[in-house]
Amino acid sequence: MTTAFIITSFIIYSTILFFINNWFIILLITLFNLILLIITKCNIKKYIKFFKKNIIFILFIFTCNMFYENLITSLLISIKILLVINLTFIITNKISPYNLSIGFYYLLYPLKIFKLDIKKASLIITISISFIPILSNEAKSIKDSLQSKGFEFNLKNIITKPHIYLITYLNNIFKLIDDLEKTLIMKAYE
Numbered sequence: 001m002t003t004a005f006i007i008t009s010f011i012i013y014s015t016i017l018f019f020i021n022n023w024f025i026i027l028l029i030t031l032f033n034l035i036l037l038i039i040t041k042c043n044i045k046k047y048i049k050f051f052k053k054n055i056i057f058i059l060f061i062f063t064c065n066m067f068y069e070n071l072i073t074s075l076l077i078s079i080k081i082l083l084v085i086n087l088t089f090i091i092t093n094k095i096s097p098y099n100l101s102i103g104f105y106y107l108l109y110p111l112k113i114f115k116l117d118i119k120k121a122s123l124i125i126t127i128s129i130s131f132i133p134i135l136s137n138e139a140k141s142i143k144d145s146l147q148s149k150g151f152e153f154n155l156k157n158i159i160t161k162p163h164i165y166l167i168t169y170l171n172n173i174f175k176l177i178d179d180l181e182k183t184l185i186m187k188a189y190e
Helices: 002-017 023-039 044-068 071-094 097-114 118-148 155-160 162-186
Strands: none
Touching (some): 023 071, 044 071, 097 118
């Protein structure tokens, strides 16, 4: 039940954060995130690695917003996204996939009136969330493998020869999904 509360709080936090335009409140939320990072004793090396991966995305969002908004608004939006990503890191490091599944089970419980199998739905959501890092690692390993064979990842090659990367990626993903399905069947999930 606590996991359901944490997930609900995170959804509410993320929603409210995007309606806040006061820099002082954003600063307080940033301090709150930093305090949470310290209290939960997150691994700093892991956090820095996570931050490095996501800073490119944040810079991309900032650049895209610069086309439509002014500098201050673009910076505000980027900081809000960074704060949500930061809290996501904290939550995913402290909640196991099992507890996440239980949390989603309690959150989806009202859908029982529509005769939805919430146990399966919560399991599907949990597996989907847990599968994201696997997809990312797979893409990185394929990229490294192709680069070692002399394939250059530039815009021209990606547009003119997408099959080289995509076929390998999709084959490996389907193999991982098949392995996951076999594992779940062996553990008596239907």
